[in-house]
Amino acid sequence: MEKLIEQFSFGLFFWQLLLFVALLFLLRKYAWKPILGAVEKREEGIKGALEAAEAAKKEMQNVTADSERLLKEARAERDVLLKEARDIKANIIAEAKEQAQVEGDKMIKQAQATIESEKKAAVADIKAQVANLSVEIAEKVIKQELSDKGKQEKLVEDMLGDIKLN
Amino acid sequence: MRYSFFSKKLVAVIFLIAGFVSAQNHEGEEVETGAHDLKTQIKEYIDHHLLDSYDFNLYSYTTDQGEHKYIGFPLPVILWDNGLKVFSSSQFEHGEAVAEVDGNHYALYHNKIYKTDAEGTINFGGHHGDETHTEDAFGENLVVDDAHPTNEKPLDFSITKNVVFIMAVALLMFLVFRSMAKRYQKSTMPRGVGRFLEPLVLFVRDEIAIPNIGEHKYKRYMSYLLTVFFFVWVINLLGLTPLGVNVTNNIAVTFALAMITYLITTFTGNKNYWKHIFWMPGVPVPMKIILAPIELLGTFIKPFSLMIRLYANITAGHVVLMSIIGLMFIFKNWIGSPLSFLLAFALSLLELLVAALQAYIFTMLSALYFGMAVEEDHH
Numbered sequence: 001m002e003k004l005i006e007q008f009s010f011g012l013f014f015w016q017l018l019l020f021v022a023l024l025f026l027l028r029k030y031a032w033k034p035i036l037g038a039v040e041k042r043e044e045g046i047k048g049a050l051e052a053a054e055a056a057k058k059e060m061q062n063v064t065a066d067s068e069r070l071l072k073e074a075r076a077e078r079d080v081l082l083k084e085a086r087d088i089k090a091n092i093i094a095e096a097k098e099q100a101q102v103e104g105d106k107m108i109k110q111a112q113a114t115i116e117s118e119k120k121a122a123v124a125d126i127k128a129q130v131a132n133l134s135v136e137i138a139e140k141v142i143k144q145e146l147s148d149k150g151k152q153e154k155l156v157e158d159m160l161g162d163i164k165l166n
Numbered sequence: 167m168r169y170s171f172f173s174k175k176l177v178a179v180i181f182l183i184a185g186f187v188s189a190q191n192h193e194g195e196e197v198e199t200g201a202h203d204l205k206t207q208i209k210e211y212i213d214h215h216l217l218d219s220y221d222f223n224l225y226s227y228t229t230d231q232g233e234h235k236y237i238g239f240p241l242p243v244i245l246w247d248n249g250l251k252v253f254s255s256s257q258f259e260h261g262e263a264v265a266e267v268d269g270n271h272y273a274l275y276h277n278k279i280y281k282t283d284a285e286g287t288i289n290f291g292g293h294h295g296d297e298t299h300t301e302d303a304f305g306e307n308l309v310v311d312d313a314h315p316t317n318e319k320p321l322d323f324s325i326t327k328n329v330v331f332i333m334a335v336a337l338l339m340f341l342v343f344r345s346m347a348k349r350y351q352k353s354t355m356p357r358g359v360g361r362f363l364e365p366l367v368l369f370v371r372d373e374i375a376i377p378n379i380g381e382h383k384y385k386r387y388m389s390y391l392l393t394v395f396f397f398v399w400v401i402n403l404l405g406l407t408p409l410g411v412n413v414t415n416n417i418a419v420t421f422a423l424a425m426i427t428y429l430i431t432t433f434t435g436n437k438n439y440w441k442h443i444f445w446m447p448g449v450p451v452p453m454k455i456i457l458a459p460i461e462l463l464g465t466f467i468k469p470f471s472l473m474i475r476l477y478a479n480i481t482a483g484h485v486v487l488m489s490i491i492g493l494m495f496i497f498k499n500w501i502g503s504p505l506s507f508l509l510a511f512a513l514s515l516l517e518l519l520v521a522a523l524q525a526y527i528f529t530m531l532s533a534l535y536f537g538m539a540v541e542e543d544h545h
Contacts, residue, residue, distance in 0.1 A: 004417050011322040013418035015329040023336040028389035031343035038350035
């Protein structure tokens with residue numbers, strides 16, 4: 001301890017104190033403040049950028065979720081529309097079928113009526129012709145009867161044969 | 167006698183080889199007498215290395231005629247002795263002459279300046295002051311252990327070797343950090359030397375200042391912490407280089423640093439800090455009275471420990487390292503010398519670590535004391 005005190009050099013102490021304090025103030029003004037300021041600024045910048053990136057990511061997630069939701073809705077709507085369309089189609093077809101059935105039935109009925117009336121007309125016509133023919137045959141038979149008995153019979157037979165074809 | 171120990175190491179390698187050869191030739195006839203001389207020489211050399219000096223000597227040697235030659239340059243001696251006295255240290259002729267300024271005479275004795283007469287007489291008071299010896303300033307007449315010169319010591323503000331080195335380190339630090347700061351004006355990314363220094367600056371901030379002082383209050387201490395960290399580290403490191411000068415092994419230097427830490431702690435201490443010293447909360451009143459002087463003493467012991475720790479670590483490192491280098495010259499044989507060389511090499515590496523470690527510890531503990539001074543009341 002005594003040796004230490006003896007070794008103590010006041011001059012060196014004085015210079016060390018003076019130089020160190022001078023260095024401290026010079027460095028504070030010209031080095032530490034600008035350096036720490038720049039570092040802090042940079043760190044803040046990085047922090048800000050990171051936060052912005054985080055926010056953008058969140059925003060992105062929101063947007064994705066939104067679009068997904070919209071897509072889902074759109075899909076659902078499309079499904080609904082398609083189903084409606086299908087129903088409409090089925091309805092239309094069913095209706096058309098029904099109508100066609102009705103129409104067909106109607107036409108068939110008409111056709112049957114027409115046929116019936118035609119038939120009636122034809123039968124009436126045949127009846128009239130048969131009556132006419134019968135009258136003609138009767139005329140001819142009567143004429144043959146009048147000339148040749150054999151011939152008359154034969155004539156009647158031929159005539160009858162012709163009639164059968166009708 | 168004074169040249170740096172790294173160049174000494176280089177010489178040591180040559181000596182090693184020479185020693186190996188000579189050991190084979192002489193088979194130790196000279197060793198007995200030679201070793202004794204060498205031991206005192208080495209001891210002197212180590213003592214000398216650790217001391218400050220009034221000249222900046224890089225190298226010295228003895229010619230064949232026994233004349234001492236010095237390579238280096240003198241430095242200004244500044245004394246306050248009833249007025250400012252400034253003269254060149256070359257007047258001392260390396261402690262071999264008496265310097266005369268304005269009719270006053272000064273002489274060097276054990277590397278300190280004393281006021282003497284024209285012959286350079288140094289008066290000694292015995293250890294108890296009852297007996298008075300005289301010796302000429304160059305210690306030729308007698309060696310008196312434990313004797314203190316009674317000559318007047320003028321106030322000495324000389325620009326010594328250490329002061330020159332402190333100036334050089336301060337200038338170097340200023341230029342390097344100034345240029346580093348300038349680069350930040352162009353971009354916020356570190357460039358050049360800043361790439362290496364910025365992590366260290368951030369280390370001081372994030373690992374030393376913020377954990378010990380706290381997020382909100384560390385900023386005003388940053389300048390001091392950074393300056394003291396880099397100053398101690400750089401000066402320790404340069405003290406290990408061949409032309410470097412050991413500065414932190416002077417108690418005056420570490421005292422100045424510790425004093426600044428003490429002053430900052432004392433003047434930034436808040437109410438809570440002083441309350442914990444003079445009226446410790448949470449203990450009974452008698453204990454408060456007992457604790458107050460202890461705590462008050464503690465405020466001085468803390469910076470005192472800083473001072474001693476830095477001084478002792480660097481001094482011890484250099485003494486051990488140089489002793490081991492000295493061993494090479496004593497052993498002078500093929501096994502001892504390489505062994506001490508290897509040991510010295512390993513120790514040099516260790517000293518590199520110690521240089522950084524002591525800077526870290528000094529800064530760290532300073533930050534811890536500042537943190538205590540500004541701590542808020544938690545009770």
